[in-house]
Amino acid sequence: MSLDYVKKLDFESDFFDLYKLSESTYGAIAKTDSMMGSNAGFIDIGDYLIIIDTTLTAKAAEDLKRASYQYTQKEPSFIVITHYHMDHIVGNSIFDKSTQIITSDRTLMNIRNESTKSFEQFNNFDPKKIAELEESLKIETDEEKILDIQNDLRFLKGVRTIKFLREPNLTFKNGCIIHGDNKNVHLQSFPKAHTDGDVIAYIPEEKVLFAGDLLFANRDPWIGSGDPEGWLSVNDELMAIDFKITVPGHGDLASKAEFYLESKYIKELIDLVRNKISAGEEPTQITREDFSKELQSWNSICFGWNINFLAEYLKNS
Numbered sequence: 001m002s003l004d005y006v007k008k009l010d011f012e013s014d015f016f017d018l019y020k021l022s023e024s025t026y027g028a029i030a031k032t033d034s035m036m037g038s039n040a041g042f043i044d045i046g047d048y049l050i051i052i053d054t055t056l057t058a059k060a061a062e063d064l065k066r067a068s069y070q071y072t073q074k075e076p077s078f079i080v081i082t083h084y085h086m087d088h089i090v091g092n093s094i095f096d097k098s099t100q101i102i103t104s105d106r107t108l109m110n111i112r113n114e115s116t117k118s119f120e121q122f123n124n125f126d127p128k129k130i131a132e133l134e135e136s137l138k139i140e141t142d143e144e145k146i147l148d149i150q151n152d153l154r155f156l157k158g159v160r161t162i163k164f165l166r167e168p169n170l171t172f173k174n175g176c177i178i179h180g181d182n183k184n185v186h187l188q189s190f191p192k193a194h195t196d197g198d199v200i201a202y203i204p205e206e207k208v209l210f211a212g213d214l215l216f217a218n219r220d221p222w223i224g225s226g227d228p229e230g231w232l233s234v235n236d237e238l239m240a241i242d243f244k245i246t247v248p249g250h251g252d253l254a255s256k257a258e259f260y261l262e263s264k265y266i267k268e269l270i271d272l273v274r275n276k277i278s279a280g281e282e283p284t285q286i287t288r289e290d291f292s293k294e295l296q297s298w299n300s301i302c303f304g305w306n307i308n309f310l311a312e313y314l315k316n317s
């Protein structure tokens with residue numbers, strides 16, 4: 001489906017390109033390799049301005065806040081957090097208590113158990129070791145290792161832009177609705193997919209869906225934090241929702257076709273790893289060429305991680 005009607009706005013940011021998706025919704029699509037780490041967005045429903053996710057660094061979150069004010073003349077009433085991964089929550093702490101942070105109860109639990117630990121680790125990381133990582137990047141030639149080091153550095157530097165990790169203060173179990181003047185934002189949570197407790201934001205009046213990391217558009221989704229088979233059934237549910245455009249957690253603006261491709265990738269990867277294990281072969285021998293043609297050009301660091309994760313997961317299930 002063509003997304004030609006979407007308007008790219010003339011907003012200056014080193015971190016993202018900003019798009020107006022519908023009357024009230026805006027998508028901030030991370031520039032390649034920027035320190036933003038993931039996509040974000042905002043929704044103006046008249047009474048309230050709602051920000052979706054706060055990215056990997058304080059500076060990217062500042063730009064998001066600046067953009068949301070410029071286009072709505074409002075301060076944010078709510079932030080919706082889609083899941084606990086650092087590249088979606090670091091910017092929480094630049095917003096003061098007048099902005100409520102809302103998520104699922106499972107995501108709050110994961111933030112308390114997982115993100116807090118990562119925050120401590122990243123913050124206590126020896127600066128000398130960061131310099132060493134930067135040096136090693138200059139001489140490394142293996143493409144996969146380069147991506148790995150770049151990713152480590154992005155997370156280390158991103159998390160260290162904040163002094164404390166602000167937790168969400170409003171939670172829900174399955175879903176809730178933020179009621180605006182004449183538009184509503186539906187939040188819904190899913191127990192087992194990209195993570196345990198992923199949240200989507202859906203604006204039915206405008207057929208826009210903020211998918212968080214339930215969608216990696218045209219790139220390997222990271223499947224090692226949740227339940228890959230559960231994710232497939234969640235994607236079936238999402239594809240049944242009446243939306244025209246979606247802001248994925250990673251990758252460009254998308255539509256239903258990208259959910260379909262993501263599910264295809266997850267299914268094929270599960271089959272490929274399962275077949276290797278039952279043939280007594282190493283799953284690490286799987287290459288891009290083993291996938292359907294439309295998935296072969298995907299390229300991200302998560303490919304190798306996913307294979308290693310699935311090899312363990314399928315052995316234990």
Ligand SMILES: [Zn+2]
Nearest residue numbers: 083085194213
């Ligand atoms: Zn994620």
